[in-house]
Amino acid sequence: EHIAPSENVIKNKENSFQRLRKIEHSRIYGPLWKSKYGPLVVVNVASAEFIEQVLRQEGRLPVRTDMPHWRSYRELRNQAHGPLTEMGVNWQRIRSILNPRMLKPKHVSSYTNTINDVVSDFIHRVSLLRETNGGGVMVHDLTAELYKFAFEGICSVLFETRMGCMNQVVPEETQKFIFSVGEMFQLSPIIVLFPKSVWPYLPFWKQFVAAWDHLFKVAEGLIQQKMESIQQKVHLDQSVEGAYLTHLLLSDQMTVTEILGSITELLLAGVDTTSNTVSWCLYELAKQPEVQEQLYQEVMSVCPGDELPNSEDIARMPYLKAIVRETLRLYPVVPGNARVSVDNEIVVGDHLFPKDTLFHLCHYAVSYDEHIYPDAHSFLPQRWLRGAPEKSRQHPFGSLPFGFGIRACLGRRVAELEMYLLLSRLMKHYEVRPDPAGTAVKPITRTLLCPAKPIDLQFVDRPAKQRRAVYTISVVPYSSYFVKTRHNISHINHHSGAAVPA
Numbered sequence: 001e002h003i004a005p006s007e008n009v010i011k012n013k014e015n016s017f018q019r020l021r022k023i024e025h026s027r028i029y030g031p032l033w034k035s036k037y038g039p040l041v042v043v044n045v046a047s048a049e050f051i052e053q054v055l056r057q058e059g060r061l062p063v064r065t066d067m068p069h070w071r072s073y074r075e076l077r078n079q080a081h082g083p084l085t086e087m088g089v090n091w092q093r094i095r096s097i098l099n100p101r102m103l104k105p106k107h108v109s110s111y112t113n114t115i116n117d118v119v120s121d122f123i124h125r126v127s128l129l130r131e132t133n134g135g136g137v138m139v140h141d142l143t144a145e146l147y148k149f150a151f152e153g154i155c156s157v158l159f160e161t162r163m164g165c166m167n168q169v170v171p172e173e174t175q176k177f178i179f180s181v182g183e184m185f186q187l188s189p190i191i192v193l194f195p196k197s198v199w200p201y202l203p204f205w206k207q208f209v210a211a212w213d214h215l216f217k218v219a220e221g222l223i224q225q226k227m228e229s230i231q232q233k234v235h236l237d238q239s240v241e242g243a244y245l246t247h248l249l250l251s252d253q254m255t256v257t258e259i260l261g262s263i264t265e266l267l268l269a270g271v272d273t274t275s276n277t278v279s280w281c282l283y284e285l286a287k288q289p290e291v292q293e294q295l296y297q298e299v300m301s302v303c304p305g306d307e308l309p310n311s312e313d314i315a316r317m318p319y320l321k322a323i324v325r326e327t328l329r330l331y332p333v334v335p336g337n338a339r340v341s342v343d344n345e346i347v348v349g350d351h352l353f354p355k356d357t358l359f360h361l362c363h364y365a366v367s368y369d370e371h372i373y374p375d376a377h378s379f380l381p382q383r384w385l386r387g388a389p390e391k392s393r394q395h396p397f398g399s400l401p402f403g404f405g406i407r408a409c410l411g412r413r414v415a416e417l418e419m420y421l422l423l424s425r426l427m428k429h430y431e432v433r434p435d436p437a438g439t440a441v442k443p444i445t446r447t448l449l450c451p452a453k454p455i456d457l458q459f460v461d462r463p464a465k466q467r468r469a470v471y472t473i474s475v476v477p478y479s480s481y482f483v484k485t486r487h488n489i490s491h492i493n494h495h496s497g498a499a500v501p502a
């Protein structure tokens, strides 16, 4: 046994399908306990201090887990690993190639127009769905619709190609891709329960392989299409310009097989995450009309009329960012994350863990720690506003929705841009209300944190005349910030909430 015996560290057989029980477990066992999951021995870490300790001791080449099932597929099919599954110096090399155009603000903001086009299609889609299937007001299973938005959004950034996901009839390949991602995520935790030697004999291993085959096939088709269009342009002596994939293909830093490995993983990582987060955000906004009204006021003050927001406008929407941040605290789409101590022993509290210990960082449990987030079960975006008293008390490792350090999320900036552009536009067009006949929707873990049942919401048109410049914000507690509109600068008084045009 790896673990140093201690009173705090209790052996516990645990079913990881019930990861949401981590809160319960941390209450019973304290912030550090050991559990067994199939062949894996896991050290669970459920306090902000201990999570910080683990993450600060990781080496130059952090490893999340060795992901044996995901890696085995690639070995079976001779495919390359992408940033999610690669390890060691090759992981570092891949990240150094992929990072700049995913994380540098100037590159990310260049995707604004592309994403705004996708947002426009989503707005139309909402109105169509309401008319055709929602009695003029309801959108059923919002997450499924947002999934198509997120898939279209990430494809438009990576491939500069529109997939037609928001057309009335979704292309068959796309629909199958969506299905395959779901299947792969659902089968993953079952497969790792078994030792690797028996995988080839498991019926769901075959399904798992078939799901991955399809994911790679779709990505390959898209890459092939782009290569052909580049070749055609070169042939015609036309200049070749483009964003993400074009840049990768032209830069010669990766082979086409490596590009395929990475693009497949980017598609996979970038769809369920963003769509689930936006679903939860709209679900909460529908429950909280005052928060929604404040957000509407902020959006309209920065970006009045029918103007489309751009990344500079978004920079002037602190309340929008606080709302998304609070959504990610209450519903961390990656509820638990892993780390393996490959380089060194790791000290946590008064325990020394040897090399190769597998840590499970219980982010979901810590996000609900009342000491860090008072009234932790309530949706309170103001706790993220600059100047809020709660903010100064917050532990920086209390909520880490995008992870931490050099292995943190590669798509964070793109995901944020997508979410901000979508939410701000939706607010301009619609008031979102709960389904009057609906009941509470709870989160469930299917590798990612998903709604346990469909989220149905009403989308009520904002009268066109209402979409005018607004210079008042009713109450934005604790925030004394400046809202620079395109035409004006308003100082928002944080006591009265009134905005005073400068």
Ligand code: HEM
Pocket (backbone or CB within 6 Å): 064, 083, 084, 085, 095, 154, 265, 266, 267, 269, 270, 271, 273, 274, 277, 328, 333, 334, 337, 338, 400, 401, 402, 403, 404, 405, 406, 407, 408, 409, 410, 411, 412, 414, 415
């Ligand atoms: C709301 C949206 C998203 C959330 C909450 C999220 C969250 C995360 C988290 C928690 C990790 C693990 C970080 C760690 O181990 O420290 C991660 C990794 C990753 N994410 Fe995201 N993600 C989101 C969207 C995206 C998007 C849109 C993309 C693709 C463009 C993406 C690509 C990746 C990749 C490739 C990794 C693996 C990075 C590595 O291991 O080097 N994510 N994400």
